[in-house]
Amino acid sequence: MDLNIYIIDDDISIRHILKDIITSRQIGNIVGESDNGQEGLRDILLLKPDIVIIDLLLPFIDGIELVSSAKTIKEGPLFIMISQVSAKDMVVKAYEEGIEYFINKPINVNEVVSILKKVIEKYKLTRALKHIESAFSLLGDMKGNKIYVKEDTAGIKERIKLNLSHLGILGETGSKDIVEMATILANNRIATKETLPRYKTSEIYKLLSDLYREEKRLEDASEKAIEQRVRRAIGKALRNIASLGLEDYGDLTFNTYANTLFDFQEVRMEMDFLKGKSKYRGKINVKKFIEGVILFANQRE
Template sequence: MVATFAVVDDDRASQRMLADILNAKGDVIAEFSSGQEALKFFESGRRVDVCFIDLLMPDISGIEVVEKALPLHPTTLFVMVSQVEAKTLLANAYAVGIEFFIHKPINRNEIMAVTDRVLEKHRLRSTLEQIEKSLAEVRFPGVARTAETNEQTLKKRFQLIFADLGILGETGVRELQAIILHFKDREDELSNLPLRLIYDAIAATEEEIQSIEQRIRRIIKQALGNIALRGLEDFYDEYFERYASKYFDFSEVRERVLELRQKRTSTARINIRKFLIALYTDVFHIN
């Protein structure tokens, strides 16, 4: 199978040079000049075998892109290319999961050598996964045919929903996930309990309840802003249509769209319970 690549670099000359080199090793199927463009690509569900990405870009950094994209596509390998030599930034890049850090100016031989190494790692990982799958089928023939455990399936559902809402990796999503999992098979309680008791169900201490409430309110408001922005740009945007009225009161969405249009600070209220019920429904696929 031909290897697939993506190139992310706000410098058009570097982007073109990388793509030309990588096309000798496979197919460059995506090129982006900003981190946001690359992130939308990964959040849409598309993937590549290897992504070469610049560290510093005008909108969001390569580190931020890798941090948010890797949980969605754990088999994609990331190689960072940059003029930056600061040890702290390099350490941060490796901490979020990159495979290699290449310093600019771009050297064709170095790019080719690194590409060979990451593709070999990709091939070995795929082989190992196939071996593990074969062994599992021998040991547990009934269980192994299930592609994923329930836990893995639920984790992926959370990740996809949070990615669609533009809040994947943000502070507060952990609490949202914890609440939904805590009330599994107890939707009536999630619908009827006072919100404070819902927060209390995942709080370690009484003092933590207020912090959880603030984080959840903040993250839902952020999600509202993201969805409203999509509606502002395109009223028929698929994410806007999918989430606007299901996760939020539509009056809230309309108010936030108007605020964005007029560049006003948000005063829109949010219906936390409606958001929680919608998230619960989507995660557990209740029709």
């Protein structure tokens, strides 16, 4: 099913270009457009589009303020921001408010198509990822039972490893744990429930510890050791991504992972630490990282 896309830009020629790109390539359904932030926010609340392409500088309400307001909507749209403004502080602010990608004008057709496809895939997979949590409802029923894994284990693992390689942590000891955890969860999704139970990261470590014990890998099976290995590996991934952002804010790897595997505010904090502007490092969120890894593992070229 095609996703619904809404466009906000005060330049009518830009709106025409974007609409032509989307319709000619059958990327999605255009459900509306606006030339100002006030009207755009109202339409987003009424039309509930899946994706919004928004200019940074808009009349009445600017793009960043609109994104901030719209992010309060439950299961709201994903945002792609476009602008001639390339000031780093403005781009940082946009990412902090929750945009997925920032595209510099003038419009490059191939770039718009590529990013739209990525965001559409993320939207679909993010919705599907909600069902991952239901796998944890099995924890109470797993005592003495084998974990059910589907046949795509090898393919899932290779895609997970590829993403960890992009992050520069494939050689880390904890990356093996991350691969196992993400594979188990990805292959044990139960897609039949609409409401999902909450789970704790401790349950993830327990799940993996049980698997290691079942496979007689007792030297790897301590839940505390698993947690330490995983946190070290994810911490290094955060440092690597922050370093890429310092070198080039437009870096594709940085833009792909900074707001998906991490909270962008924490990436910014890590960047400030690396620059010596802060004595505090960015914090990691293991659950967000693992779910993000699963999201990318489910993407097919």
